[in-house]
Amino acid sequence: MLHIVNKSPYERNALDSCLRIATNGSAVLLIEDGVYAAVKGGSFEGKVQAALPGLKIYALGPDLSARGMADRVLDGVNVVDYGGFVDLVAEHSNCQSWL
Amino acid sequence: MSDEMDMQEGGVVKQFMFVNRKAPYGTIYALEGLEVVLISAAFEQDVSMAFIDDGVYELKKGQDTKALGQKNFSPTYRALEGYDIEKLYVEKESMAVRGLTVEDFAVDVTVLDHAEMAAKMAEQDVLISF
Amino acid sequence: MKIGVLVNEGPYTHEASDSAYNFTKAALEKGHEIYRVFFYHDGVNNATRLTEPPRDDRNIVNRWSELGKQHNLDLVVCIAAAQRRGVMDENEAKRQGKDAHNLAEGFRISGLGQLVEAGIQSDRLVTFGD
Numbered sequence: 583m584l585h586i587v588n589k590s591p592y593e594r595n596a597l598d599s600c601l602r603i604a605t606n607g608s609a610v611l612l613i614e615d616g617v618y619a620a621v622k623g624g625s626f627e628g629k630v631q632a633a634l635p636g637l638k639i640y641a642l643g644p645d646l647s648a649r650g651m652a653d654r655v656l657d658g659v660n661v662v663d664y665g666g667f668v669d670l671v672a673e674h675s676n677c678q679s680w681l
Numbered sequence: 682m683s684d685e686m687d688m689q690e691g692g693v694v695k696q697f698m699f700v701n702r703k704a705p706y707g708t709i710y711a712l713e714g715l716e717v718v719l720i721s722a723a724f725e726q727d728v729s730m731a732f733i734d735d736g737v738y739e740l741k742k743g744q745d746t747k748a749l750g751q752k753n754f755s756p757t758y759r760a761l762e763g764y765d766i767e768k769l770y771v772e773k774e775s776m777a778v779r780g781l782t783v784e785d786f787a788v789d790v791t792v793l794d795h796a797e798m799a800a801k802m803a804e805q806d807v808l809i810s811f
Numbered sequence: 812m813k814i815g816v817l818v819n820e821g822p823y824t825h826e827a828s829d830s831a832y833n834f835t836k837a838a839l840e841k842g843h844e845i846y847r848v849f850f851y852h853d854g855v856n857n858a859t860r861l862t863e864p865p866r867d868d869r870n871i872v873n874r875w876s877e878l879g880k881q882h883n884l885d886l887v888v889c890i891a892a893a894q895r896r897g898v899m900d901e902n903e904a905k906r907q908g909k910d911a912h913n914l915a916e917g918f919r920i921s922g923l924g925q926l927v928e929a930g931i932q933s934d935r936l937v938t939f940g941d
Contacts, residue, residue: 583803586937588830599702599734602774605799614826644833645826664837671935672812672843678700678808679938681819693931710819713852713892720923724931807930809817810938811852 584674588614588681591626596680601629606636611662611670613642620646621654634658642667695806696727701736703811705754706746711739712754714811719757722764729768729805730761731798732790737775740786758788772798814838815933816848817926819940821856822871823864828857831939832874839882847885847929848875850918852940855893858886860915872915879917886918887925 585604589596597612597619604610610633612620619626620641630639643661646652655661662670671677699718703710721728732740739758746753761767769790776782776792783790793801802808816835820827835845850857862872879886888898897913900920904912914920930936 588827588939588941595734596702599775602795603733603772603799603802605796605803608803613830664833665841667834668814668838668841668843671814671838671937676803676805676808677935677937678802679810679940681702681810681938681940695931697927697930709852716891717851717923717926721927723924724927726927726931807936808938809926809930809936811819811940 583608584670584677585610586677586679587612587616587619588679590615591619591629592624597626598629600678600680601633601637604633604637609638609640609670609674611640611642611667612659613645613667617641617645617649617651620656620659621651622656623654627656630656631658640666640670694725694727696729696804697721697807697809698729698731698802698805700731700733700802700808700810701739702734704735704738705744706749706751710811711736712752715754715757717809718761718766719764722766728766729770729801730766731770731772731801733772733775733798735779737771737779737781740769740771740788740790741781742785742787744787755787761788770798770801812935813844813846813933815846815929815936817929817936817938817940818848818850818854818857819852819938821853822862824853825941827939827941828854828871828875829869831937832871832878834937834939835884836878839878845882845884846933847887847925849926849929850886850888851892851923851926853892853896854940855888855896855898858888858893858915858918859898859913861913876915876917884917888914888918888920889923889926890920891923893920
């Protein structure tokens with residue numbers, strides 16, 4: 583299953599809820615303001631790193647770049663473009679957007 | 682509309698889950714989400730609703746919107762049964778964090794913990810979230 | 812693969828419509844079929860031809876119209892959501908006795924059943940919203 587999160591973890595609980603419910607082996611794609619969870623140095627870093635062994639975490643490159651965050655992506659987070667976003671949707675049997 | 686008829690006769694049944702994570706009245710998502718759920722009943726699909734995070738507030742009894750000038754749509758949740766939409770799943774953690782119990786709800790629901798909710802979500806064909 | 816797209820927010824305020832557009836474009840470039848793009852909630856505002864953004868900004872409405880034209884996309888605006896928010900085609904304007912209509916080229920107005928049907932017919936349904 584693919585989970586899509588578009589909210590900053592510092593503003594909303596979308597990522598928290600997603601991480602609570604996402605099961606091992608699922609993928610989480612961070613887009614829009616959701617990409618702020620994918621970077622080093624913030625207080626959310628630990629939470630994302632703790633989730634990484636069980637989940638595949640991706641972040642949308644164009645959204646990282648737009649926000650000036652492309653150079654501080656956490657190790658273990660895969661950066662994808664819109665084509666990669668499409669591939670993730672195609673590879674997983676269903677997807678849930680945590681709006 | 683002919684497509685809709687075809688689908689009913691064609692017998693394609695998918696598992697649809699409508700994921701509600703927003704409180705009522707503050708935004709329109711809960712109301713317009715409910716409108717999709719009602720329409721989906723005509724397609725004879727395997728429909729369920731999940732209530733997670735502030736979505737659990739949609740089910741709170743005793744809603745009174747008179748002073749707001751908005752329509753109170755909470756009775757609609759009680760009417761869902763008449764549309765054969767009986768799978769209402771509420772996430773236990775979301776309820777607990779908000780100090781709610783099943784006695785606070787206007788309808789009968791199935792309470793699932795986060796792992797059970799995850800399992801239900803994983804088996805869906807289509808997840809529509811508001 | 813057949814992919815359905817649901818857009819729940821209007822242009823400019825939220826990035827949702829941009830994300831949906833970029834996703835749709837990328838899916839088409841990869842050879843997937845976009846079964847339908849359905850505009851719901853404030854997403855119906857993506858279909859008003861009366862927007863006039865500054866020259867140096869993207870024109871979100873025209874961008875959808877053009878992509879629709881190039882790829883013969885089914886861009887569907889929810890009628891109930893559109894009526895609430897003042898988006899209508901010529902027929903609907905006449906029917907409602909309005910003095911204007913504003914539906915942009917390439918979009919059509921139809922019922923919520925089209926969203927459920929997109930869920931049934933598509934292999935995947937992706938929601939973009941707030």
